[in-house]
Amino acid sequence: MARYVDLHPDNPQPRLISQVVDLLHADGLIAYPTDSCYALGCRLGNKEGIDRIREIRSLGAEHHFTLICRDFAQFGQFVHVSNALFRLVKAATPGGYTFILPATKEVPRRLLHPRKKTVGVRIPDHVVTQALLAELGEPLLSSTLLLPDESEPLTQGWEIKERLDHVVDAVIDSGECGATPTTVIDCSQGEPEILRRGTGDPSLFE
Known part of the structure; x- marks a missing residue:
């Protein structure tokens, strides 16, 4: 059974944050809220966790995982950002954008797009997510909590606990969470290309 962790949305309890991070360090898989919608997350080096995310979401080999920084x-440790793109990306973060960029050697090979050698990265504007990242000391490997054959992500912690009780190790609840995934911008070829319109204003990249 998954552990249910109720965190204050503005002042998440340090003791509970530490317990969730201990679970991540022990190669646990969590469902957690972000500034866009719920996501599945695990430690970067957690190979089993990656496989579990693929299985829960029925993901193919070419799915772009996201590093939540x-x-x-x-951010700069894990992807290459050209000087021309840097200002655009910096102006849009933190916030509801995911950027597809060429990965550095810090990113495990199994996370990369098999042909492009790219990975998704983003910096969330969410108190609880930032508290987890600060305690963890490294990015969270993440994927939107969108189940197969469903058009919208799950938004309620209690519902996620009911439906994913035996496939995740913890569900983090900090109140209401959105149902719109991030805006995805492919910056890997130099000129930004909008792949998905979501929470972030796409006009910055048009």
Whole structure:
């Protein structure tokens, strides 16, 4: 059974944050809220966790996983950002955007798009997510909690607990969460290309 963790949305309890991070360090898989919608997350080196996310979501080999980063310093360790793109990306973060960018050698090979060697990255504007990232000290490997054959992500912690009780290790609840995934911008070819319109204003990249 998954653990249900009720966190305050503005002042998440440090003791509970530490317990969730301990679970992540022990290769656990969590469902957690972000500034766009709920996501599945695990530690970067958690190979079993990656496989579990693929299984829960029925994902193919070409799915772009996302690295949820705390700040730009962390962001820059895992992807290459050209000077021309840097200002655009910085102006849109933190917020509801995911950027597809060429990965550095810090990113495990199994996370990369098999042909493009790219990965998704983003910096969320969400108190609870930021608290988890600060305690974890590394990015969360993540994927939107959108189940197969469903058009919208799950938004309620209690419902996620009911439906995914035996396939995740913890469900984090900090109140109401949105139902719109991030806006996805492919920056891997130089010129930004909008792949999905979501919470972030796409006009910045048009």
